[in-house]
Amino acid sequence: MTMVHSLTINQLIEKLRGGQLTSRQIMEACLNRIDSVDDKLNAFISYDVEDALAQADFADKARSEGQEGALLGVPVAIKDVIAVKNHPLNCASKILGNYESPYDATVIKKLREAGAIIFGRVNMDEFAMGSSTENSAFGPSRNPWDIDYTPGGSSGGSAVAVSADECIASLGSDTGGSIRQPAALCGCVGLKPTYGRVSRYGLVAFASSLDQIGSFTKDVKDAAIMLQVIAGADEKDSTSVPEPVPDYTVALSGELKGMRIGLPREYQVDGLDTEVKAATESAVAKLEELGAEVKEISLPHTEYAIATYYIIATAEASANLARFEGVRYGARIDGEDPEEMNCRTRGAGFGDEVKRRIILGTYVLSSGYYDAYYLRAQKVRTLIRQDFLQAFEHVDLIATPTTPTPAFKIGEKAKDPLEMYLSDIFTISCNLAGLCGVSLPCGFSEKGLPIGLQLLGRPFGESDLLRAANIYQEATDWHTKRPDLD
Amino acid sequence: MEIDISRLVKLARIELKPEEELRLAPQLGEVLGYVDKLKELNVDDVEPTAHASPLSNVLRKDELADSLCRDDVLRNAPESSNGLFVVPKIVE
Amino acid sequence: MEYELVIGLETHVQLNTCTKMWCGCANEYGSDSNTNVCPVCLGLPGVLPVLNEAALRKTALTGFLLNCSVPGYAKWDRKNYFYPDNPKNYQLTQLDFPSTVDGYVNFESLGGIVKVRINRAHLEEDVGKSFHFADYSGIDFNRAGVPLLEIVTEPDINSAEMAYDYLNALKNILEYGAVSDCDMEKGQVRCDVNISVRPKSQSKLGEKVEIKNMNSFSGIRRAITYEFKRQVEVLEKGGTLVQETRRWDDDAGVTDSMRTKEDAHDYRYFPDPDLMPYRPSDEWLSAIREGVVELPLDRKMRMMSQHKIPQESADVFVREPLLGDYFEQAVKGVKNSRSVANWVINNLQAKLVESGTTIDGLTFSPAAIGELVELVESGKISGKIAQEVFNEMFKSGVSPLGIIESKGLSQVSDxxxxxxxxxxxxxxxxxxxxxxxxxxxxxxxxxxxxxxxxxxxxxxxxxxxxxxxxxxxx
Structure with missing residues (x-):
């Protein structure tokens, strides 16, 4: 029998409508699940039981009064980098202390309008910097398929919470793969919308020109439901694009016939795990069998993507994180003068990875180095973007593995930042080029760890992306597998 | 690659313990060595990309909106007094 | 040896928009501390800026008033530096693609008309305000995010007096354009001075010294005078000058070194990823052009020739534009325009000051002043009676003829x-x-x-x- 907390949004809403379930029952089921598994997994930094149940009761009352909502009564967990009014906001860092946001992010407003229960703060790499959720001041999250392994990151908690059925869906953020990579490593669906598709207002910025909020869900249908709710231009975000929001759930149905899928030649990299290679190749074969036309494409500047990314992202981060200095909020360590106070507060408040990136970003912008690093990276970004735009003249989607390997062990790469960076090879270009992308389960390694297939689409091409992913999912059952946590 | 980490942490206002400096400096050097890869490319005639979308002229009207009440403004302050955020004395 | 001064000025002017630059908080002086703030201008985690259209419009208008051109592309950059009053610890400004460039200001100075070229007038955001107490400092962020125009001259100024005259002329122009209230006491105008000294025969510029912390135009004049003397003395003694930033101490009347080039800031400018560039359309620009007003100097010249009033009167009307507007209405159809000017300057202005009212609060029309002058001219009333009529007019708002009739003040010529x-x-x-x-x-x-x-x-x-x-x- 399927447990209540394992249901998808789609299934839940049906049961809520039919009166077979109440939101309170769902919320209680999730809370019980957290009670039984989260000691092991550490997906949640914090959650407020009373507040969650009050929201559930409110949703039940609204429904009994005849109200509807795409997410009415559905618990959605929030990555600890998105502001929720009167909830703690820590970015998994020590530096924010007891900070509580006095305002709601735009996505939170939208979720509330759709009736969602805004529930809990889920774990992440500090300030979204990392690929393993080990860089958290609240301890690492663990992969529900094997707790010796990382769940990936930076939105590790968001992925774990969904994959381990601790919540129905969650929000994360993706700057270089932070949604798609943990979704792949935990075996759920992670959608990174096109830059500008979803408002960033209320998302604590890591790298403003790359960050985008997206969802973790149990299947592709749910990803469409979530995107429908959170997409759209926002007058509070100058970079959100006033592009009409299509009906994504309608776009799911259709066929793959005539859809052209490209396989980038340059993604056959050394270090690509044989099991990952095999799983993604058979996924592509499946897509072909379902009617897609598969062809090889070229993205010639692929090998420069990681270097480009780490210059641009760290430069932007060095400025974005300057506001955490102990003057207006957060934990402060006092000093003789403001400068000393700032230095001590930041020295004690930030973890290693954040410090590394701020220092690197400071370096690439500093006098005498700007042209050689930052400006050059911005130019290479242009080349990478052009690669994709040219490729999309010949294909509708691009298929790749989401990650070069399945999940790695906790501690395995922690001492070698560069090695960790290099594992982002398949996800990073999407952010540099401003595309949309999704990762969906496409198999398991021999050790039983999930493998993800990444599909990339044109800017604002989420409908094609979701349709292909959904058709694949309807023909396979990888997404229905659940980790055994008992 | 060697970098002057003491100058950078001063600019970035991050106090590093000596052992942290010893740990971070070679890691940073390694990353910088890696990103030097970009120097292989000729980008003379390439326009830089600062934004992932091509928008321009995004404006708002000059219309008043609610400010926060002062309690909310100061609620998260490490220290405040008489409606001001308190910091160690600024000396120049 | 004779020395010459080379001065460039960077003037920061608060624009008088209704709201701040990136958020809808009031742009207002004098509110209780930290009450005109919101998550955006407080730099809370997660917020984003959205540009105020009026700030951009007033920037372009100022550009036109300063004979600048408005380029087809402008963008915003982050200037990184830590300071407790700087909420994001970067300031949004315009580095290499400012909203207006390449203008000039003509103004009266040293007995003639001189010209100072404007390098640029770019838009940036103001920071909060610090208050210093015995053992701590306190920050009010009401001012943070107020739109600030930085007007940068070329090094065309060569004396303290010329700098002073330029600043007054600039203030006058900005008031004319109604882009800023230019109240120095409220910190709405602030100015940094770049100054260098060289022997008259030398073509190469001397070391540039920046002076900060002047809080009045006369303070700026004194600081330049002091600094010129100081630098000449150093050179005369065979010393060398270094590129540095110095602070003006108004009480002591001296400058002190703040920092030298070696410990100058490294601002690490880069394009702001949260704000999109601006490409002004022709329609937008021509609508702004329609708001361009007559400049003070042009107005003075026109008033002197059109109304045949003396330079001193025209100066008053240019300095007090509302009084000037009032005069131009009062003088319509009146022959003796000098007399109208005298009435407006000597009687009306004095009375306004005495009673603490403004021109907007007057209960009689400008034409009434003209009427009064005509009554004296035609011998209907004496100058003395006119004074009495004027006082009554000021009180009751009744027209001069009405007062004369009701009080029987008509001159007896029988x-x-x-x-x-x-x-x-x-x-x-x-x-x-x-x-x-x-x-x-x-x-x-x-x-x-x-x-x-x-x-x-x-x-x-x-x-x-x-x-x-x-x-x-x-």
Missing amino acids: TVQLKAFCEEVIVANPASVDDFRDGKEAALNFLKGQVMKISRGKANPKMVDDLLREMLVD
């Missing part, structure tokens, strides 16, 4: 009635009559005064003079 007044005075003052007849001219003035007195000021003084002479001779 010979029969005037003769009767004279008779009465001659009879009552035999001694003075004798004195006059003995050739003492002053006695006549006394008698005239008596006539004016009993006529309560209404007697036509010219006619009284003629009548008395006539009657006393007989």
